[in-house]
Amino acid sequence: MSQHTDDSEMSRFERRGQHVYGARDAVGAVALVALLLILFAGGSIRDAAAQIDQGIGQEIVEAVGGPTEWLAERLPLDEAQHELTAGLSPDAELAGGAFDEGAATATGAARVPPVTAAAFDPAAIGAPPPPKAELETLLVTGDSLATPLDTELARRLAPDGVEVVRDPHLGTAISGTAIADWGELSTAQVAREAPDAVVVFIGANEGFALPGPGGEQLECCGVDYAAAFANRVRQVMDTYRRDGEAKVYWLTVMTPRDPQSARVIKMVNAAIEVAAQPWRDQIRIVDTVPIFTPGDSYRDAIDVDGAETIVRESDGIHLNAEGSSIAADAVLDRIDADFTR
Amino acid sequence: MLFPTIEFAIFFPIVLGLSWLLMPRQPLWKPFIVVASYVFYAAADPRFCLLLGGITIGNQVAARLIDRTDDAKRAARICGVAVVLNLLTLGVFKYYGFFVSDVGDVLDSVALGMPLPLLTIALPIGISFFIFQAITYVVDVKRGDAEPASLIDAAIYLSFFPHLVAGPIVRASEFLPQLKAPRDPRRVAVGAGLVLIGIGLLKKVLVADTLAREVVDPVFGVPEAYFAPDAILATLAYATQIYCDFSGYTDIAIGLALLLGFVFPQNFHSPYRATGFRDFWRRWHMTLSRFLRDYLYIPLGGSRGSRLFTYRNLMITMVLGGLWHGAAWTFVLWGAFHGAMLVTEHALAGRIGRRTPVWLRWAGTFAAVCFAWILFRSPDLDLFWTYLGRIVDPGPATLWTVPVLAMVVAVIGIQLLPPRPLERLQLRIERLRPLALAVALAIVILVVGATVPSQGVPPFIYFQF
Numbered sequence: 001m002s003q004h005t006d007d008s009e010m011s012r013f014e015r016r017g018q019h020v021y022g023a024r025d026a027v028g029a030v031a032l033v034a035l036l037l038i039l040f041a042g043g044s045i046r047d048a049a050a051q052i053d054q055g056i057g058q059e060i061v062e063a064v065g066g067p068t069e070w071l072a073e074r075l076p077l078d079e080a081q082h083e084l085t086a087g088l089s090p091d092a093e094l095a096g097g098a099f100d101e102g103a104a105t106a107t108g109a110a111r112v113p114p115v116t117a118a119a120f121d122p123a124a125i126g127a128p129p130p131p132k133a134e135l136e137t138l139l140v141t142g143d144s145l146a147t148p149l150d151t152e153l154a155r156r157l158a159p160d161g162v163e164v165v166r167d168p169h170l171g172t173a174i175s176g177t178a179i180a181d182w183g184e185l186s187t188a189q190v191a192r193e194a195p196d197a198v199v200v201f202i203g204a205n206e207g208f209a210l211p212g213p214g215g216e217q218l219e220c221c222g223v224d225y226a227a228a229f230a231n232r233v234r235q236v237m238d239t240y241r242r243d244g245e246a247k248v249y250w251l252t253v254m255t256p257r258d259p260q261s262a263r264v265i266k267m268v269n270a271a272i273e274v275a276a277q278p279w280r281d282q283i284r285i286v287d288t289v290p291i292f293t294p295g296d297s298y299r300d301a302i303d304v305d306g307a308e309t310i311v312r313e314s315d316g317i318h319l320n321a322e323g324s325s326i327a328a329d330a331v332l333d334r335i336d337a338d339f340t341r
Numbered sequence: 342m343l344f345p346t347i348e349f350a351i352f353f354p355i356v357l358g359l360s361w362l363l364m365p366r367q368p369l370w371k372p373f374i375v376v377a378s379y380v381f382y383a384a385a386d387p388r389f390c391l392l393l394g395g396i397t398i399g400n401q402v403a404a405r406l407i408d409r410t411d412d413a414k415r416a417a418r419i420c421g422v423a424v425v426l427n428l429l430t431l432g433v434f435k436y437y438g439f440f441v442s443d444v445g446d447v448l449d450s451v452a453l454g455m456p457l458p459l460l461t462i463a464l465p466i467g468i469s470f471f472i473f474q475a476i477t478y479v480v481d482v483k484r485g486d487a488e489p490a491s492l493i494d495a496a497i498y499l500s501f502f503p504h505l506v507a508g509p510i511v512r513a514s515e516f517l518p519q520l521k522a523p524r525d526p527r528r529v530a531v532g533a534g535l536v537l538i539g540i541g542l543l544k545k546v547l548v549a550d551t552l553a554r555e556v557v558d559p560v561f562g563v564p565e566a567y568f569a570p571d572a573i574l575a576t577l578a579y580a581t582q583i584y585c586d587f588s589g590y591t592d593i594a595i596g597l598a599l600l601l602g603f604v605f606p607q608n609f610h611s612p613y614r615a616t617g618f619r620d621f622w623r624r625w626h627m628t629l630s631r632f633l634r635d636y637l638y639i640p641l642g643g644s645r646g647s648r649l650f651t652y653r654n655l656m657i658t659m660v661l662g663g664l665w666h667g668a669a670w671t672f673v674l675w676g677a678f679h680g681a682m683l684v685t686e687h688a689l690a691g692r693i694g695r696r697t698p699v700w701l702r703w704a705g706t707f708a709a710v711c712f713a714w715i716l717f718r719s720p721d722l723d724l725f726w727t728y729l730g731r732i733v734d735p736g737p738a739t740l741w742t743v744p745v746l747a748m749v750v751a752v753i754g755i756q757l758l759p760p761r762p763l764e765r766l767q768l769r770i771e772r773l774r775p776l777a778l779a780v781a782l783a784i785v786i787l788v789v790g791a792t793v794p795s796q797g798v799p800p801f802i803y804f805q806f
Contacts, residue, residue: 009607010515013530013599019772023361023526026600027354029535029779034354036783041790048347057384061347085791090554151562158565166562310438314464321720 040081042068050178099183099232118244121280123337135339137163139195139240141186142202144170145253148321149201152328160341165193174232175220176208182232186239196247197339198240199331203253203268204317221267230271237275241282247338248283249331250276255293257316262298284334288327292319302326342384343801344593345546345789352381353597356502360601364523371493371520378500382466385506389465392430397496399426400475404482404489420483424476431472434464436668467506469665471499473632478513480636487514494520503597507590507803509608510628516603524602532771535778537596539785544589546789548748550799552582556740561718564728568736572728578745579718580711581752583802584612587626590801611756613710616702618682621710633662651687656680666717671725675716682709703757 046065052058072078122129138157140150146168154164167189172180182202189195207220210228218225240248252269255262269289276283292302292311300316301308304326311323319327335341342348356377363370379390403423407416478498481487490498490513498516560567560575567575588609595605608628615621622630638658644651656677663676719725755763770778 010604012607013533013604019532020528021531021775023364023529023602025775026529026531026534027358027361029531029775029782030354030357030600032776032779033783033786034350036780037350037786040783040787045347052348057342057348060351064351081787085788088788088791090551090792090794154563155565158563164563164566166559 038068038071039075039077041072041078043072043078045069047178050176098181099177099235116278118279118281119277121284124280129337132338132340133196135160135162135196135335135341137165137193137195138197138199138335139165139167139189139193140199140201141167141169141189142200142251143168143172143204145204145251145318146199146201147324149199149251149319149324149327149331152321152324153199153331156328156332157341162341165189165195171205172202173205173208174202174236175206175210175229182236183239186236190239190242190246194242194245195240196245197249197335198246199249199251200236200240201251201253201327203265206268207264220264226267226271226274229267230275233271234275234278237279237283241279244282246282247335248279249286249334250283251286251327251331252288254288254291254319255296255298257298257312261317262296266296284338286327286330286334288330291326291330292323342381344590344597345542345793348384352377357600361526364526364602367523370523371497375493375496375500378497378502378505381502382500382505385466392434392465392468393471393500394496396427396430396471396475397499398492399423400479400499401490401492401495403479404495407479407483408489416483420479423479427472427476427479431468434468436664438668470508470510471505473510473629474499474504474513476636477510477632481513487512487517490517490520501598501603503594503601503603504605507587507594507801508626508628509591509594509605510632511605515606519603526602529602530599530771531775532773532778534596534599535775535782536767536771537592537599539778539782541589541592541594541596542785542789544585544592544752545801546589547792548752549582549586549589549802551792552578552585552745552748553799554794555742555745557582557718560740561724561728564724564731567731567739568734569732570736570738571740572731572734574738574740574745574749576711576715576732577749577753580613580714581749583714583717584609585752586802590803611760613707613753613756614703615706615710616699617706618679618686618709621706622679622683629662629665633658637661648688652684655683655687659683669720670722671716671719674722675713678709678713678716 042065045068046062049058049061049065052061120127135157138153140146140153147170150164150166150168154166157164169180169185172182172185174182189198206229209217209219210225210232212218212224212228218228237248237250240246250272252272253265256265272285276285289296293299298316300312301310303309304311304322309322311319311326313320342352356374360370360374360377363373379393382393383390400423403419406419410416410419478487478490478495482489494517497520498511498513501516504511556571556575556578560571561579564572591608595608598605606628608626610624610627612621612625615624638654641654641657642650643654659680660673660676663672663674663679666672666675715728716725719728773781
């Protein structure tokens with residue numbers, strides 16, 4: 001670490017004979033970039049708004065996205081650009097399985113639907129459990145809540161030779177389809193991986209308006225909204241259970257710090273319980289609320305082996321590494337009741 | 342707000358246009374650029390603007406008090422208090438949790454535990470960068486290297502959005518003189534700015550994020566699931582990723598600043614070309630290494646003493662440099678490893694270096710730097726040891742794909758080529774007409790945009806520091 005005489009290199013642009021232009025050229029060039037992006041990708045701006053936290057920033061992006069989408073729809077450039085660059089996308093191709101709004105919001109069945117044996121978890125009624133199968137492939141998915149739980153599970157199961165497919169989709173929601181339609185996404189995941197078991201941890205971004213039975217928009221979080229949301233959850237659960245071929249471990253969401261979010265999470269957790277009812281022999285609800293937020297009351301730290309330990313991230317929503325390790329314990333307890341490994 | 346996002350694509354053209362419109366009217370331009378920078382910062386979390394504002398006012402008061410006093414000792418005391426307060430702020434936000442949990446455990450074990458409450462404290466983005474800049478401000482004023490600025494100039498210096506969240510760490514003496522007069526609207530390095538933005542986007546989105554997604558995150562997430570070939574590839578891929586991620590950010594930051602009429606110092610200079618650790622630190626995160634040298638190593642006494650005294654200073658500097666990156670033992674050990682390498686190099690200077698072929702010195706340095714990156718990337722020491730175990734465990738290669746290999750070889754290989762022809766090529770591209778470069782930049786953005794997964798662009802690695 002010797003002293004340098006000139007380490008700033010502040011004059012490097014002048015020294016190397018840089019061509020300089022005027023400020024108008026700079027503004028014109030950046031404006032041209034912006035114009036070309038509007039013409040060739042203007043249709044994507046509103047989609048991007050869905051990934052932004054609610055607030056003025058999102059509103060501005062949405063406001064800009066409206067006219068640019070209008071323009072993109074009338075010119076062939078956006079579509080041509082998408083066709084030319086489609087091969088570069090790292091996202092898995094989705095085919096079918098999107099949320100069926102008609103079915104999701106249907107009300108008033110013609111007759112009382114029968115209760116089947118699948119609605120009972122044998123353990124819950126003291127019936128003999130089915131023989132344990134061998135766990136070969138486990139899919140861990142969800143939104144940002146699923147990280148770092150996915151890594152924790154993968155590390156715990158690696159010595160047993162279990163293939164753990166980690167596929168969280170950050171920023172996504174079951175109630176919102178702008179970034180990903182979980183109906184389609186779950187269908188593609190199951191077709192690709194054919195997992196023996198699926199761990200799902202999602203709910204950090206819920207609360208988007210959902211279509212009601214009459215096509216009207218339902219705002220979170222009344223009972224009509226909860227029913228529409230539970231229908232979507234049930235569709236995803238049905239996909240993951242693979243006609244009884246797979247077990248699903250669906251984690252409820254621990255109470256967040258923000259009271260507004262806590263209201264949404266309460267609805268999410270209730271909907272998960274309701275959605276799972278037809279298949280309680282295949283769908284296990286791993287309830288994180290009593291573990292991390294007993295009494296629905298938010299806390300940063302819980303007692304772990306006699307020591308107060310922080311288990312939440314500073315955002316008041318997610319679990320940190322320690323919390324994810326505790327959640328992994330709870331998930332593995334349930335998995336070990338159904339599988340050998 | 343991340344650079345490669347729609348929000349920034351809306352924000353920047355507006356700010357650029359208004360900035361040049363208001364530039365001749367400095368009393369309007371200065372508040373405007375401060376407001377624009379705070380809007381940029383508020384996109385992450387508006388509450389942190391209060392912290393940034395507080396740091397600005399506190400250091401401005403200190404700089405003024407230092408300037409007003411003729412008593413050198415009093416000036417030193419004020420400067421010392423300001424530096425300590427800056428470091429305390431950094432400590433509370435960045436290291437409190439680490440101190441209470443990890444260091445607290447160690448103190449508990451020797452019956453020296455302290456009853457500190459457990460708190461989850463959000464880490465303000467870029468805090469390490471703007472606090473270091475605040476330190477350079479008061480220290481430069483105390484040393485007479487910079488004059489105390491007006492409050493508005495100090496606010497611009499600390500909050501200027503191109504460098505706010507991840508550097509480069511610009512010295513007060515480099516930036517404040519650029520605020521003395523309006524930037525010349527007839528002399529803007531448009532070509533260099535546009536080319537650097539394009540290169541930065543390619544490095545970050547196309548290379549760094551792809552390598553992270555395809556190789557680095559899977560292997561470092563669950564090393565137990567991979568064998569030596571994949572673990573070695575992931576190490577090389579991480580060396581490539583972190584260079585492209587951070588230098589990509591720096592390229593974009595420097596490019597944006599150029600379009601606004603400002604020049605930032607250089608931050609990277611082909612670091613994987615280094616043939617020793619001193620050489621590496623002259624090429625890697627250059628603004629941090631010179632900060633550590635000028636504001637830590639030299640004040641500690643530098644090399645003005647015995648060999649042992651110099652080695653002590655090197656180790657302290659590098660361990661604290663490691664800790665600057667984050668509150669974890671892996672960063673401390675990463676810094677200690679680099680310190681140990683610098684000490685070894687210093688001790689062997691003139692004895693081995695001259696006789697060792699250049700290629701061997703390069704290979705040794707590169708291998709050691711990559712080894713240290715494993716520590717840097719590991720979230721804890723358990724994973725680090727597991728990872729080392731996988732590196733020597735033979736087995737199949739499952740992640741060796743042509744695109745991944747091509748990226749690693751290209752990024753590392755290009756740094757080994759003679760720099761002149763590449764610089765000439767870049768200069769020729771920069772000399773193209775701005776409108777042609779704008780079309781090229783739009784194409785780059787569309788192409789890299791197509792490689793972004795549906796969940797968006799991951800944050801830059803150095804945002805967390």
